[in-house]
Amino acid sequence: MRELKILAVVVALTLITYWGVEPFAHSQMHPHVDAPNYDFAQADKMISAENVEKAKVALDKAKKADDKKAIKSATTDLTNAENFEKDTNAFWATTKESIADKGNVANGEVLVTSNCTACHSIESKGFPKVMDDASSAAAYGVVPPDLGTAGKLYTKEYLAGFIMNPARASKVTHKFVDGRVHPMPGFDWMQPQEIADMVAYLQSIAPKAMTDKEVFNNACQRCHSIKYGDMKGGTMQAYTPNENIKAYMGKIPPDLSQYIKSRGPNYIHEFVNDPQKHLEGTAMPRVGLTLESEKQVVGYLEEVGDSKKAQREELGPKFLIYLVIFAIFAWLWKSKQWREMH
Structure with missing residues (x-):
């Protein structure tokens, strides 16, 4: 007895840890963010x-404490939060006409090939390529x-916004202050119809389908490496050399080989969709991927870092049954x- x-x-302590302590610890390390x-x-x-409301609450609290x-x-x-809200809303308002317009592919081809x-x-x-990767990164x-x-990977809305103002569309305006400018110039001087034409052209030349690896190569590999191999032939080095990406981003972006295990698919979806939610002030831009493209990135990271997931999940119930039988005997x-x- x-x-x-x-x-x-x-059993009680294990369950308390699993359903009580561990979720609490996770919530403190990775606070809940919007989907x-x-x-x-x-x-x-x-x-x-929301940031304006938070700033108002903080100001009210300071006034009640009479802390000058x-x-x-x-x-x-x-003031900064209100100005940022005003600028952000004005920016996306200017893209509405471009997003709503039906683009002219032929004119878009002329604009893209002559400007981009x-x-x-x-x-x-x-x-x-105009230059090799090392020379481009240096420049x-x-x-x-x-x-x-681009027309396959990114939403129409994001493409229009990025063409107009890359820093604001990708949410990295905080990086480009005090005279620093984004390496890609904004085309907000163009007419909305011209922006729509460029987006239409990019969508017209985009492939109808891409593999998960191709999506990763195009969306992530300019900055991120796969050090431990893609399970199908070797490692994948970031296109941008470490010394250049460190100078540009402030640090070398992490290797993504095992991120699916250390972060999990939900975190990666949230972070790629808007890095600022989890890491305010990060230099990583919002990538602007469609939901489909984002799923393919996560799928490829699962293939790279957790290729045995299906087998492991299949074996789990069998192993538990074995333990129960063993315990009975x-x-x-x-x-x-x-x-x-x-």
Whole structure:
């Protein structure tokens, strides 16, 4: 009977840890954030409004405490939050017409090939890289992407916003202050119809389907490496050399080989969709992927870092059944031995 009591205590402590302590610890290390939102205008509007409300609460708290230093700081924070909200909403408002317009592919081709191919390649249309990756990284800080897949990877809304103002669309305006400018110039001087034409062209030349690895190569490999191999032939080095990406980002972006295990698919979805939610002030830009493309990135990271997941999940129930059967036989054997002793 004593053994049953001990077992009950062990089971109770295990369950408390699994359903109580561990979730609490996880919530402190990775606070809950809003689910990924692929309507970027709506998402930015909601977040900027929330930041204004937080700043107002902080100011009210400082006023109640009659802390002059805190009041001054909170007032500045509120002003900054309100200005950011105003600028963000104005930015996405200017993209609405471009998003709504039906683009002219022929005119978009002229605009893209005359404005973009000075830096970007479009290999599928006969526009090779202007420079090798090392030279491009030295010139721009990061290797410019090939535009042949942009219309497949990114939402129409994001493409329009990024063409107009790359820093604001990717939520890295905090990086480009005090005279620093984004390596890609904004085209907000263009007419909305011209932006729509460029997006239409990019969508027209995009492949109809891409493998998970191709999506990762195009969306992530300019900055991130796969050090431990892709299970199908070797490692994958980031296109941008470490010294350049470190200078551009502030640190070397992490290797993603095991991120699916250390972070989990939900975290990766949230982080790729909007890095600022989990790590405010990070230099990683919002990538602007569609839900489909984002799923393919996560799928590839699962293939790379957790290729045995299916087998492991299949084996789990069988192993638990084995443990139960083993425990029953162990209990019967113990009972027999104690009966013979007494």
